[in-house]
Amino acid sequence: MKRTSDSPRSAAAVAVERICGGGAYSNLVLGGAKLRSSERPFYTALVRGTVERLRTLRFVVGLYARRPPDRMTEAILCTGIYQILYMDKVPDSAACNESVRVARELVSAKEAGFVNAVLRSVCRDQASLSERIAAQPDGVRYSLSDSLCARLRAQYPEQSEDIFASFFEPDGLPLCVNTRRITVRTLADRLTAEGIEYAYTDDGLPVVVSGAEKALGMLNEGLFFVQGVASRRAVRTLGAEPGMTVLDVCACPGGKTLSAAIDMNDSGVVQAFDLHANKLSLIEKSARTLGLSCIRTGCRDARDPASEWVGTADRVICDVPCTSIGVIAAKPEIRYKDVTDISSLTAAQRDILAASASYLRSGGVLVYSTCSLDARENGEIVRAFLRDAPGFELAEERQTLPCEPYCDGFYAAKIIKK
Numbered sequence: 318m319k320r321t322s323d324s325p326r327s328a329a330a331v332a333v334e335r336i337c338g339g340g341a342y343s344n345l346v347l348g349g350a351k352l353r354s355s356e357r358p359f360y361t362a363l364v365r366g367t368v369e370r371l372r373t374l375r376f377v378v379g380l381y382a383r384r385p386p387d388r389m390t391e392a393i394l395c396t397g398i399y400q401i402l403y404m405d406k407v408p409d410s411a412a413c414n415e416s417v418r419v420a421r422e423l424v425s426a427k428e429a430g431f432v433n434a435v436l437r438s439v440c441r442d443q444a445s446l447s448e449r450i451a452a453q454p455d456g457v458r459y460s461l462s463d464s465l466c467a468r469l470r471a472q473y474p475e476q477s478e479d480i481f482a483s484f485f486e487p488d489g490l491p492l493c494v495n496t497r498r499i500t501v502r503t504l505a506d507r508l509t510a511e512g513i514e515y516a517y518t519d520d521g522l523p524v525v526v527s528g529a530e531k532a533l534g535m536l537n538e539g540l541f542f543v544q545g546v547a548s549r550r551a552v553r554t555l556g557a558e559p560g561m562t563v564l565d566v567c568a569c570p571g572g573k574t575l576s577a578a579i580d581m582n583d584s585g586v587v588q589a590f591d592l593h594a595n596k597l598s599l600i601e602k603s604a605r606t607l608g609l610s611c612i613r614t615g616c617r618d619a620r621d622p623a624s625e626w627v628g629t630a631d632r633v634i635c636d637v638p639c640t641s642i643g644v645i646a647a648k649p650e651i652r653y654k655d656v657t658d659i660s661s662l663t664a665a666q667r668d669i670l671a672a673s674a675s676y677l678r679s680g681g682v683l684v685y686s687t688c689s690l691d692a693r694e695n696g697e698i699v700r701a702f703l704r705d706a707p708g709f710e711l712a713e714e715r716q717t718l719p720c721e722p723y724c725d726g727f728y729a730a731k732i733i734k735k
Contacts (some may be wrong), residue, residue, distance in 0.1 A: 321480070323355040323412070324356075324415075324419075324673070325352055325359050325360035325363070325724040326363070326396065326415050326416070326418075326419050327419050327422060327423060328351075328352060328360055329360050329363040329364045329367070329396050330352045330389065330392045330396050330419050330423060330436060330598070331386070331389075331392075331423070332346045332347065332350065332360075332362060332364045333368060333371075333392040333395060333396055334388050334389050334391075334392035336368055336570070337371055337392065337395075337513055337650075338388040338391075338472055338648060342646065342650065343365065343368055343649060343650055344648070345578065346364070347360075347364060347365070347502065349363055358596075361495070362404070363396055363399065363400065363404070364396075365649060366399050366403055367392075367395050367396050367399045367700065368405065368649040368650060369460060369484075369485060369649040369652070370395075370399055370460050371395060371451055371460060371652075371653070372456060372457055372460040372461070372652075372653070373453075373457055373458070373459075373460045374394075374395040374398050374399060374460075375391070375395065376450070376453065376457045377398050377402075377439060377446060377450070378391065378394050380393065380446075380449075381434075381435045381438045381439065382394075382431075382435055386428075386431070387424075389423055389424055390420065390424055390428050390431065390432065393416055393419050393420050393423065393424070393428075393432055394416070394432055394435055394436070395437075396419075397412050397413065397414065397416030397432065398435075398436065398439050398481070399414035400416075401436065401439050401443065402441055402443065402446065402447075402635065408551075409440045412436065412440075413433065413436045413437060413440065414705060415630070416432055416433075416436055417429045417432055417433045417436075420432040431513075437447065442653065454466075455470070457624045458483065459481040459482070459720075460652060461481065461484070461652050461653070462652065462653050462654055462655055462656070463653050463658050464652060464654075464656050464657045465642060465652070466481070466681065467560065468656055469481070469642075469690060472690070472691070472692055473690070473718070476520075476718060476720060477672060477684040479557075479718075479720035480718060480720050480726075482688070482717060482720070483718075483719040483720040484645040484646050484652065484719065486646060487646045487647060488524075488646070488719075488722070488723050488724065488725075489516070489524040489525055489526045489529075489719070490524065490525035490526075490529040490532055490533070490543060491522065491523075491524045491543065491544060491545055491546045491549070491723060492504075492515075492522075492523045492524065492525065492532070492542070492544070493522075493541060493542055493543070493544035493549050493572070493575070493576045493579070493626070494523065494540070494541045495539060495540055495541055495542070495579055495607050495608075495672070496540060496579060497579060497582065497608065497609075498526060498540055498607075498608065499540045499541075501521070501523060502543060502726075504540055505523065506625065507540070508525070508528075508532065509524075509572075510553070511528070511531055511535070511615045512528060512531065513525055513527070513528035513531050513532050513544055514527035514528055515644075516723070518546055518722065518723050520550070520552075522546050522549055522658060522723075524546065524723045527699065529573035529629075536606070537606060539606045539607045539608055542572065542575060542603060542606075542607065542731065543572075544572040544573075544575075544576055545572075545644075545688075545725050545727065546687075546717075546723050546724050546725075547717040547724050547725055547726075547727030547729070548572055548576075548636075548686070548688075548725075548727060549576055550715075550717075550729070551573070551636075551684050551686045551727070551729035552573050552576045552577050552580065552634070552684075553580070553680060553682060554713070554715075554731050555577060555580075555632050555634060555684045555685055555704050555731075556632070556682060557577045557580045557581050557585075557587075557631075557632050558581060558585075558631075559581050559582045559584035559585060560579060560581070560584050560585045561585045561586075561631040561632055562585060562586050562588070562630050562631050562632075563577050563581070563585065563586070563587045563588070563627055563630065563631065563632040563633070564587075564590070564626060564630045564632070564634065564673075564676050565577065565587065565588070565589045565590065565633075565634040565636070566588070566590050566619040566633065566634065566635055566636075566669065566672075566673045567591060567592070567619050567635070567636050567638065567669065568589035568590060568591045568597075568600060568614070568634075569589075569591040569593060569596035569597065569600065569638055570596065570599050570600070571589060571599060571603055571604075573634045574589040574590075574600055574604075574612060574634070575600070575603055575604065575609065576614075577632070578604070578607075578609045578611050578612050579607070579609070581604060583608075583609050583610060583611045584604065584611065585611055586611055586613060587588075587611055587612045587613070588613050588614075588615065588626065589601050589612060589613065589614045589615070589616070589617055590615050590616070590617040590619065590623075591612075591614075591616065591727075592617070592618050592619065593616075593656045597615075597616065598615040600612065600614055601614055610716075616639050617621040617675075619635075619637075619673065620665065620668040620669055620672050621672065622672040622673070622675045622676060626676050627675050627676060628675070628676070628677070628678055629678060630643070630676040630678060630681055631678065631681050631682070632676055632681060632682050632683070632684075633673050633674070633676050633677055633681070633682070633683040633684070634683075634684055634686075635669060635670055635673040635674075635683055635684065635685045635686070636684075636685075636686045636687070637665070637666045637668070637669050637670070637685070637686075637694075638665065638666070638669075638686060639662070639687035639689040639691075639694050639695045640652070640654060640656055640659060640662065640689050640691060640694065641688050642656065642688075642689050642690055642691060642726065643689050643690050643717075643719060643725045643726020643727050643728075644688045644719075644723070644725045644726065645690040645719070645726075646719060659693060659694070661694055662694070663672060663697075663698060665693060666687075666694060666698050667702065670685055670698060670699075670702050671702060671705075672708070673685075674702070674706060674709060674732070674734070677734040679720065679734055679735070680733070680734065680735075681734045682712075682731060682732070682733055682734075683731075683732045683734070684729055684730065684731055684732070685698070685699055685702075685729070685730045685732060686727065686728060686729040686730070687727070687728050688725060688726065688727050689726065689727075689728060690716070690718070690719075690726040694728070695716065695728035695730075696716075696728070696730075697724060699711065699714065699730045699732070702732075703732075707735060708735055709732050709733065709734055709735065710732070710733050710735055711730060711732055712731040712732065712733050713729070713730070713731045714729065714730040714731070715728070715729055715730075716728050717729075
């Protein structure tokens with residue numbers, strides 16, 4: 318089998334096969350294709366969209382394929398069907414003809430004929446296919462795992478439909494402004510001058526709504542970095558001030574570390590720990606770009622507190638590893654996770670929270686957070702901790718839903734050491 322990536326459609330089929338068949342991460346695969354800059358937007362949209370709709374697309378393949386296709390042929394079929402059903406600007410003829418060419422290039426002439434027969438049938442039946450998809454269970458209709466659908470239906474019976482729909486709709490590029498270098502107003506003027514459209518959240522956080530690629534090209538200037546709206550709100554809840562000692566126990570990729578340092582006007586100490594030493598350089602590089610000197614990094618398992626820091630921190634950021642189901646719109650492969658049993662994950666979350674709380678001095682504040690919608694990782698963890706640790710109290714908590722304007726799914730709880 319020949320595998321090449323000379324065209325965006327060929328590259329997309331190879332990428333989808335790697336992600337959906339081989340378990341590769343979409344963000345890493347998307348960055349690896351050798352394509353011209355003019356071809357990248359189409360390639361990216363096709364890969365992301367196909368992975369997003371994979372379960373729905375496999376359902377459609379099953380309606381027409383008399384035999385199960387191999388992984389590469391399935392990837393070609395799914396990218397072709399995605400173009401026909403979901404990419405309005407792609408003519409059906411182009412989707413079919415190019416998919417057949419890709420099949421002949423990557424697999425064989427025989428498989429190209431098979432791909433042609435299936436895609437021509439899909440073109441013929443588009444109207445009825447939309448109705449058949451809409452009549453399917455949640456997992457097929459919204460392209461999610463059955464366990465995830467069941468969990469969200471049970472926990473959010475009134476909002477689940479809106480949540481499922483929001484997973485298809487990335488909601489702008491949220492920015493954390495480096496107020497040590499530029500004001501929010503001045504940055505807004507700069508974005509306007511560059512032809513970049515933006516909006517504000519209710520609490521004044523800027524979000525790029527058009528021109529994201531151009532905005533990302535400005536990152537090296539150190540005027541801002543990308544940070545989710547709910548994540549930025551969590552750091553605001555922390556209340557970090559100049560001169561404080563702040564610990565971020567699961568810091569990478571470092572957004573909360575950086576925004577806390579900005580809130581502190583780069584005065585004091587922000588100690589960023591992470592289990593993966595190779596990722597700490599990302600924080601260090603970002604700190605240099607933003608001109609922040611108060612950040613220190615270190616490799617550490619968050620379940621094992623560093624004795625020299627116990628009882629010394631004014632503030633602790635405890636953003637624990639989680640299922641990440643609140644950020645499905647940005648990480649489409651998460652859609653297919655089985656969340657029936659997450660006991661090993663929640664056990665780690667409990668241990669990390671208990672260890673992190675030991676860093677606080679009296680009167681100190683800890684913010685526990687996840688990018689999840691699952692109560693087992695959120696409120697249940699916090700309440701179990703408070704039952705076992707009477708010296709702490711819950712000051713506030715907030716569950717953000719991905720169907721809220723400009724937001725991902727996110728949970729944050731503010732805990733105070735009495």
